[in-house]
Amino acid sequence: MNGQDLFGLYRTLLTLVLCVYLCIRAFNFADQLLSSTASAGRRQAMAFQYLLVQLLRIRIRRFAWDLLQVAVLLVAFAYVLSLHWSWAPVR
Amino acid sequence: MSKSPSQNAPSLSELPDDELINYGQDLGLDLEHGTPRGELLRLIRQRQELLLELDRDALLDIVVWGRCPVRKSASKEALARHISRIQSSRFGELGEPGLQALARLRGISTGANEPRANIETRLKKADGWRGKIRRVRRSLMGQLITKVVDHKDDAEYKFLPEAEGTSLRETIETEGVVGGIARKLRGVADDYVKDKLDEIELRIDRKLDEIDQRLGEWRDREVANRLKMLKLTLLFSILVALISLGYDYALRSDDGKSGPANSTKVIQPVELDDPGQLSG
Numbered sequence: 483m484n485g486q487d488l489f490g491l492y493r494t495l496l497t498l499v500l501c502v503y504l505c506i507r508a509f510n511f512a513d514q515l516l517s518s519t520a521s522a523g524r525r526q527a528m529a530f531q532y533l534l535v536q537l538l539r540i541r542i543r544r545f546a547w548d549l550l551q552v553a554v555l556l557v558a559f560a561y562v563l564s565l566h567w568s569w570a571p572v573r
Numbered sequence: 574m575s576k577s578p579s580q581n582a583p584s585l586s587e588l589p590d591d592e593l594i595n596y597g598q599d600l601g602l603d604l605e606h607g608t609p610r611g612e613l614l615r616l617i618r619q620r621q622e623l624l625l626e627l628d629r630d631a632l633l634d635i636v637v638w639g640r641c642p643v644r645k646s647a648s649k650e651a652l653a654r655h656i657s658r659i660q661s662s663r664f665g666e667l668g669e670p671g672l673q674a675l676a677r678l679r680g681i682s683t684g685a686n687e688p689r690a691n692i693e694t695r696l697k698k699a700d701g702w703r704g705k706i707r708r709v710r711r712s713l714m715g716q717l718i719t720k721v722v723d724h725k726d727d728a729e730y731k732f733l734p735e736a737e738g739t740s741l742r743e744t745i746e747t748e749g750v751v752g753g754i755a756r757k758l759r760g761v762a763d764d765y766v767k768d769k770l771d772e773i774e775l776r777i778d779r780k781l782d783e784i785d786q787r788l789g790e791w792r793d794r795e796v797a798n799r800l801k802m803l804k805l806t807l808l809f810s811i812l813v814a815l816i817s818l819g820y821d822y823a824l825r826s827d828d829g830k831s832g833p834a835n836s837t838k839v840i841q842p843v844e845l846d847d848p849g850q851l852s853g
Contacts, residue, residue, distance in 0.1 A: 487824075489817075489820050536788060536789065536792050539789065544793065545800060548800040549800070552807065555808065556807065559807060559810055562818060563814060565818055566814075566818060566821060569818060
């Protein structure tokens with residue numbers, strides 16, 4: 483394995499590719515949102531405002547159980563990631 | 574303009590379920606979404622028959638007691654609509670026929686000679702404990718607010734003025750036969766159109782509410798789906814992270830075996846024959 487850590491290389495590449503993909507998608511989404519709100523007519527603006535109101539009317543309590551599960555999974559993920567530092571191989 | 578229930582019957586069966594439910598609720602029925610259509614029609618027709626049976630004066634008594642703004646010529650259905658919204662429980666001010674009619678409209682069967690106090694108790698019981706709590710809460714709030722704002726509302730009840738202005742005779746006297754009849758007909762047509770427009774507006778409002786409700790349900794389903802996807806992604810990420818961790822652990826233990834501790838060569842002591850060799 484000396485000098486030929488394929489899994490390590492795969493892991494690094496995957497992280498890099500996913501981060502780039504995430505940045506591109508986030509930028510694309512923000513750009514679409516800005517352009518659609520800037521050039522929206524009256525009807526589109528009203529629809530957008532209605533959508534915003536609909537989003538504000540979401541009752542968090544209804545999704546409390548799902549959100550709790552997501553929070554627990556995030557904590558578990560963070561813990562597993564932190565273990566990588568303590569279990570990292572001695573180089 | 575008001576139709577009799579028998580005239581309403583064909584159009585009633587043509588109404589969609591949600592309109593039927595709204596119509597039934599307007600008449601004071603406690604209907605829920607999901608009730609079978611046949612059952613809805615049966616309950617509404619039963620209510621229409623009950624309205625036919627009830628005395629109009631008794632219904633007017635209830636409306637006056639509840640201080641609902643109605644015309645004296647209002648139809649029984651219109652009166653029933655107003656009565657369904659009355660929440661007062663001060664039955665002491667309501668006349669005997671009115672009390673009997675109110676009990677029947679709220680689904681309480683009363684005997685002809687049943688004591689008044691008994692009917693009042695049953696009406697209050699029919700409200701349930703929530704209604705009782707609401708009554709007490711509102712009563713307390715009312716007492717508090719009237720202490721601050723001294724408002725006396727003891728004015729005698731008055732019906733709304735009738736829509737008809739002048740009589741046909743007066744109109745003909747002032748505008749002639751053709752003009753008077755035409756004006757009267759136009760007035761009736763205007764009233765009809767106004768009623769229909771109000772009805773259409775109400776229907777549009779209900780439809781908009783329904784669309785809003787459906788969009789809300791769709792939004793909730795969408796959020797729930799997104800959360801589900803997020804959970805699955807997180808689970809998969811944790812799984813991959815665990816595999817990666819296992820790989821790190823394996824690599825570390827492998828490094829430990831083939832590391833410096835094992836690869837160090839043991840230096841054997843060399844026996845020197847001649848100590849002078851070192852200095853040389």
